[in-house]
Amino acid sequence: MRPPVVDLDGVAKTYGDVAALADAHLTVRRGEMLAIVGPSGSGKSTMLNIMGTLARPTAGTVRIDGHAVDDLSDRELSALRARTIGFVFQSFHLAGGVPALDAVADGLLYSGLPRGDRRRLAEAALRRVGLGPRLYSEPHQLSGGEKQRVAIARAVVGDPPLLLADEPTGALDSRSGAVVMELLHELHGAGTTVVVITHDRDIAESLPREVRIKDGRIEHDSAALRQEAVAR
């Protein structure tokens, strides 16, 4: 069995009196592709923050790529993110005036690689997402879909075992969105673990595994259902 990349065990997160996430159990193994789907306010962003080690849980244990998040200091978590997790955001997060090649190379800034290597890998990543001719384009010269492909290239340039995509098609028209989803499928095909956080049920249903979340609780996990079916 492949080792788990994400392992949540009884994870809860409360903000004051509000429980954003309660008693969540979830295991994502290497090479999986899944959707975490739910309406806004369901707790899926909290889930993303906890899986991405950007926030610590109030209760329960989180293991990312074998590391117990509780045991790690803030510095060590930063290092874990630099090596293990790639993020894709709905709003791209591309700085104005920075060419695509530099934006993607920045994805490796905190990895310890020298600049020449970072730029070389960035060029390869941009070619991989089909933006070979757009290496020196700045964000204002790119379409929404192209911007998100630059952001995806930045997330995968270090070949992280886990890719977290937060509403990756949320700011795109349906055609550009389809291209981005296709790209994520390709990355998954090449072995990357892809977790897509979305409110879009169609996208969720198109992925191999679907985890539905509502009011801070996981109410449906297609993998768990299959597992029960096998058990019967």
Next chain:
Amino acid sequence: MSTLTPPQPAPSPAPEPSPARRPKPARLSLADVIRTGGSGLRSRPMRVFLSALGIAIGIAAMIGVVGISTSSQEELSRKLAALGTNLLTAEPGQSFTGEQAHLPDDAVRMARAVPEMESVSAIGKTDAKVYRNDRVPPQETGGLSVYAARTDLPDTVGIEVTGGRWLNAANTKYPAVVLGSRTAQQLGIDEAGPDAQVWLGDRWFTVIGLLAPNELAPELDSAALVGWPAAERELGFDGYPTTVYTRAEEAAVTDVQEILGATVNPESPNEVEVSRPSDALAAKQATDDALSGLLLGLGAVALLVGGVGVANTMVISVLERRAEIGLRRSLGATRGQIRTQFLCESLLLSALGGVGGVALGIAVTTGYAGYQGWPTVVPLWAMAGGVGATLIIGGLAGFYPAVRAARLPPTEALAAA
């Protein structure tokens, strides 16, 4: 669609032991730190320019003050080097009873007897006055004095004759006069020659020479100098010298200064006032230092205000760039790396102002010194100090914003987008 993940029990059967290697953050190279710090500046050039300008004005003011005062000091030392610091004068002071004393008539000869003496000369004040012509009322003397002068005066004092010639053995007996620069100007004499006549002691004197201004002996600027014998014969001069000028060997000047009084007037040495004109010139310079101190203080205030400007820019920068901070944290930046980035940005910003300010200060100094005809001197310590001060200010101004940026939780920072 790709292959389904095989079903598996959840949660995982046994907690795996933590991997032996704990993740360790990589260090950024210095070049990366500077490049990252500079990225924030490149994206807001106008704001950077204005903030740096605040610092630059403060530094330029301080460099300018130091540079101008150093340049004027350099000018003084060049002047002193040209004029010499070995000129000593001896003048009669007051006698024991409070009356005006006078030097012995052989004071010059006695001074010359000192072995370290290079040259000695003297002038003697007469009671005569000099006028443009015979119609000027006698009380309108214009502050000009008439002196009897020895022929070796220019060699000793170092005074230059700009027009005509100096008194010599031939013309000292005749009504011939050499005018100081201010005297000539006041009497309206532009040129020496047989046509240039002034009314001096109830008769006409011919102006045979004009003198250049002299800073070591400013009393000669407003003097009319006539030959010693002519003064005695035409003007009723008593023959006592009123100022003895001496040039001593450079190394022996202070020793000679001590004995000069007793040398020129052995009977009553305490009735002689000995002075060194180059000291007076240097002392005049020192009084300007108080003003320099005030201007330096103003520069420091300007620098402080500039520092507050940089702090303000950095606080705003951190607020505006929360999303960038969140992104960098998600890419794996540690708090320390975020702190370093903003501190570096602040240092770069103020260093920019510091270097600009030093350049501006040099330009101001060059301009002012050029206008005054001084050499331009900006001390290296002032330039290094200026840049150093801006770095300290940048560090102080950037510290709080940088700490704030580092403390921002990544989730909150990302939500700001």
